[in-house]
Amino acid sequence: MTLTEAQKALAEENVGLVHACARRFLGRGIDYEELVGAGSVGLVKAAAGFEPARGFCFSTYAVPSILGEMRRLFREGGGVKLGRGAKEKAAALIKTAKALGDELGREPTVGEIAAKTGDDPCEAAALLAAMLPVKSLTTDENDESDLPVPSHEDGVIARLDLHTALGRLTDGERELINLRYLKNLTQSEAGKALGMTQVQVSRAEKRVLMKLRRWME
Numbered sequence: 001m002t003l004t005e006a007q008k009a010l011a012e013e014n015v016g017l018v019h020a021c022a023r024r025f026l027g028r029g030i031d032y033e034e035l036v037g038a039g040s041v042g043l044v045k046a047a048a049g050f051e052p053a054r055g056f057c058f059s060t061y062a063v064p065s066i067l068g069e070m071r072r073l074f075r076e077g078g079g080v081k082l083g084r085g086a087k088e089k090a091a092a093l094i095k096t097a098k099a100l101g102d103e104l105g106r107e108p109t110v111g112e113i114a115a116k117t118g119d120d121p122c123e124a125a126a127l128l129a130a131m132l133p134v135k136s137l138t139t140d141e142n143d144e145s146d147l148p149v150p151s152h153e154d155g156v157i158a159r160l161d162l163h164t165a166l167g168r169l170t171d172g173e174r175e176l177i178n179l180r181y182l183k184n185l186t187q188s189e190a191g192k193a194l195g196m197t198q199v200q201v202s203r204a205e206k207r208v209l210m211k212l213r214r215w216m217e
Helices: 005-013 015-023 032-049 058-075 084-104 110-117 121-131 152-167 171-182 187-194 198-216
Strands: none
Touching: 005 015, 005 032, 015 032, 015 058, 032 058, 084 110, 110 121, 152 198, 171 187, 171 198, 187 198
16 A cells, blocks of 8 residues: 555554554453554555545544454454565565664664665554564563553543444433533533433433443443
């Protein structure tokens, strides 16, 4: 898949979305690096298909694509499936990365590796991630391996999840949430506005919150 310079920049600027999505699936049987590799494929696809003129935020468009590629791993039993050509390309990238690391005296960035080989940076990132070996998150005390940490992208994902879940509520349920959590009315005040008793509001609110929690999980 060939991307324009603008699409490449868009993907590179939003790599954090991949990690934020991958953290949602930790502990479910598929290695973190595999999830990142699959998510990177989804990010590249999203960057290629994104149309700013439609008025959507890129994260809103990209997250379903990223999550879709990650969920595909679970449907296929794990493991990013690479064809022979992709494996050969990934092997060449790894070889270049090692040589470049020896030359620079440090670990090269994906951008530097891609520039050396002439490959697309986003595709290079996806291939390298897919070829990473499984690594235990249980390390020794002296191991300074970087583990994923919460970032602002987690907030983006949470807001997108909430927006989607709210869209599944009935008009009456959304109005209840609006009165209670956006307008900060008490249950009694919300009840007056909705023609309900405080007890009815309390019960309805619990039902709605349970729905939202279940959908967001």
